[in-house]
Amino acid sequence: MSGLMHPLEKFVRPGMESRIWCSGCSDGIVLNEFLRAIDELGLDMNKIVVVSGIGCAGRASGYINVDAFHATHGRAIPVAVGIKVAKPELNVVVISGDGDLFSIGGNHFLHAARRNVGIKVICINNFNYGMTGGQAGPTTPMGAFLTTTPYGNIESPLNLVQLAAAVGATYVARWTAFHVRRIKESIKKALAKKGFAFIEVVGICPEQYGRRQKMPRPIDMMMWFKKNSVISRELDPSKAEFTPEKIVVGEFVDVERPEYTELMRGQINSIIERLEKEGKVSDVEI
């Protein structure tokens, strides 16, 4: 090996040379910004766990040289919750796609956010199911043409930011793949957050999505994001409008709420303390 090495090389899992992502896909952008964020924060790589579900975005966990788990489709969040609850000192991050996190896995998102388990969820929203070949999903815009909406999509897409805010996430941000530095800054903020944090990255899938919406080149979708996104400077999720004509990006929630694993530890400790004070082994009748 020559002495020349990419500065982020040390964060990439050895042996994972084969990249499954298409050229121009924004999954790599998110991966890149995630690695830069942990680099800049100087985080202990031994204390980060990345969990993914199934999909193109879900392959991210494999490439990061930390402990990582690749779960079943939609189930990254409950696996991450189990890890976080069992070892709260770990920084547990979920990186996955919109179909994975909000269609098949939607229920888990609601409840992890509601409980305020201190995991961080990064969703790459590319408007479709990339891995299975461009089917419509829960974030597909109305009217979009995909392999399963050959006559145009008649369903309304979810607004992920407003959903996350409604169910109790303590940090919520949205950026597009065009806003690379801001993605990184948000990831850094989320990683430092105690409670449940959510970042939506509106992504580019030229191969399965763009190609079918008259935006075949990666640059076409980038230009769309550049032209139609507006940065909101208010912490107000009601401003997080998302239509093909207007993509409002920015930070929308940044609050504190008691975190689940801390509440749980507190409860456990007080129960054990009381038993010890009373000189009892157990309070429970068998």
Next chain:
Amino acid sequence: MRRDVLTGSYFTLGDIACAEGALAAGCRYFAGYPITPATEIAEHMARRMPEVGGIYIQMEDEIASIASAIGASYAGMKAMTATSGPGFSLMQENIGLAVMTEAPLVIVNVMRGGPSTGQPTRGGQQDVMQTKWGSHGDYEVIAFAPSSVQEMFDLTIEAFNCAERFRCPAFVLAEENVGHLREKLVIPEPHEIRLVERKRPKCDPKEYAPFKPDEDLIPPMAHFGEGFRFYATGLTHNEKGLPRTVDPDIHAKLVRRLNEKIRRHAKEIIKVKTLYLDDADICVVAYGIVSRSAASAVRLAREMGIKAGLLKLVTLWPFPSDEISRLSEGIKKFLVCEMNEGQIVREVERCSKCSKVSFLPKLGGEIHTPKEILSAIKGAL
């Protein structure tokens, strides 16, 4: 006295004995979702887990319950979930994930009558084949069938020991009739309980290959957060844990090992109990609650001069094939009694070399009475 092993004699419920068995086995993570007739396990865990410093979490459904237990297992905890038929069906995909990622895990199914919502408050033995074949792909599992409150305690510990030793999901398959049975439970002294812990890597983290097995086909297991920085995936993977999904040899080798690590140790795992089998003409085969009626029936038959014996299957999976084929050389007839339309009977038919196999099914949540089994014994001969 230890908080996790409440040594003493009790008059209690099967479900509670199961929960106490788990705590005594070192289980410190329980995730569940309410369902009759397994809810008492969750309720007891909710009260007891904090007392031992462990975690009780009620998840949003059974899919999340098993998924989070897999996560907790990888974070280093002995983990369990408990459910009944409908929840068990929901868990199937992640049972396969636990098999593929070799996550030690105990799954309790307090069986009720199905299909579908069926008979929530009545027992059955209808999930035996689902336990073996419910998730997609080829895999082996370990499953025990307790027949008493005491066995709910003892076999839950045994299930943990197997899950930890073999790095796989292990099952406790109890009928509602046992889960809701109230009888004597003796919790022994902690030192009398044999516990098995998962094998841990001794190598330098840089050398660690998370799915490279030792001689016994079982890879040592590192935990998340210990500096090993490894990847576990449900995709076909090589010994380093990296996805290799199109190489036929890697896939075949992995799947064979996952099966073989259990098959090769079947003798260690399989437990049966026998009654009067030495000179028997007819062998009643039963498991779980039905084995108790069967034992009475066999005693009644002996009083009448009929040479009947009982083979009680304590382990259902891996199936005690050798025991059946050995017996089939000496006896004239098997009579299989099950609370279903015929599941284990097919395994008995497969394994018995020459003997005829007859079957006594029972549906509806009722246990076979000794009298019913006795008349089937008479009819079979």
